[in-house]
Amino acid sequence: MNAAKRLEIFRRLHEDNPEPKTELAYSTPFELLIAVILSAQATDVGVNKATAKLYPVANTPEAILALGVDGLSEYIKTIGLYNSKAKNVIETCRMLVELHGSQVPDNREALEALPGVGRKTANVVLNTAFRQLAMAVDTHIFRVSNRTGIAPGKNVVEVEKKLLKFVPKDFLLDAHHWLILHGRYVCQARKPRCGSCRIEDLCEYKLKTSDD
Numbered sequence: 001m002n003a004a005k006r007l008e009i010f011r012r013l014h015e016d017n018p019e020p021k022t023e024l025a026y027s028t029p030f031e032l033l034i035a036v037i038l039s040a041q042a043t044d045v046g047v048n049k050a051t052a053k054l055y056p057v058a059n060t061p062e063a064i065l066a067l068g069v070d071g072l073s074e075y076i077k078t079i080g081l082y083n084s085k086a087k088n089v090i091e092t093c094r095m096l097v098e099l100h101g102s103q104v105p106d107n108r109e110a111l112e113a114l115p116g117v118g119r120k121t122a123n124v125v126l127n128t129a130f131r132q133l134a135m136a137v138d139t140h141i142f143r144v145s146n147r148t149g150i151a152p153g154k155n156v157v158e159v160e161k162k163l164l165k166f167v168p169k170d171f172l173l174d175a176h177h178w179l180i181l182h183g184r185y186v187c188q189a190r191k192p193r194c195g196s197c198r199i200e201d202l203c204e205y206k207l208k209t210s211d212d
């Protein structure tokens with residue numbers, strides 16, 4: 001795909017949604033970090049339901065640490081893999097208190113050292129909470145990048161690097177959200193809705209549908 005096409009794709013995604021936001025509910029970097037840890041293999045809606053009850057009771061590392069694994073599990077037991085997530089969140093809170101003055105660190109190395117935090121979670125927090133140029137490639141972004149030709153790659157790291165290189169600079173900070181939303185609601189895994197896709201004429205996917 002050439003640069004002019006990429007520019008026009010992001011110009012249109014921006015035009016339709018000038019201030020794209022994550023669908024996870026949060027009000028502090030800490031709340032975002034915990035929500036992203038909980039969202040692995042779970043829906044944002046499911047995570048939001050759980051955190052809507054948890055955060056009014058405990059939304060700091062100290063408060064969640066005080067709940068303990070069992071207390072925290074009560075709030076998140078509707079979320080898949082809640083057992084291991086509860087353990088990771090408690091250990092993450094302990095490390096934030098002991099090593100980071102109860103603050104979420106704003107660098108990749110420290111974030112990825114936290115239990116339950118991999119490259120993708122670190123990228124989401126760096127980009128969304130700290131507005132750094134980081135690109136979290138999830139299943140939606142991986143699919144959209146490959147189908148459209150915006151940033152084709154065999155694995156998530158390859159796609160991440162290509163997106164950072166090829167997305168026009170002015171759109172890089174928000175590209176993550178636009179691509180996720182496009183993948184979630186339009187360029188869906190089983191049946192892309194090409195018939196009502198805003199970038200259909202620019203997309204280079206060979207198996208476009210007429211579905212809307």
Ligand code: SF4
Binds near residue numbers: 147192199201203209
């Ligand atoms: S035209 Fe189809 S394949 Fe291409 S981005 Fe739109 S929905 Fe996805």
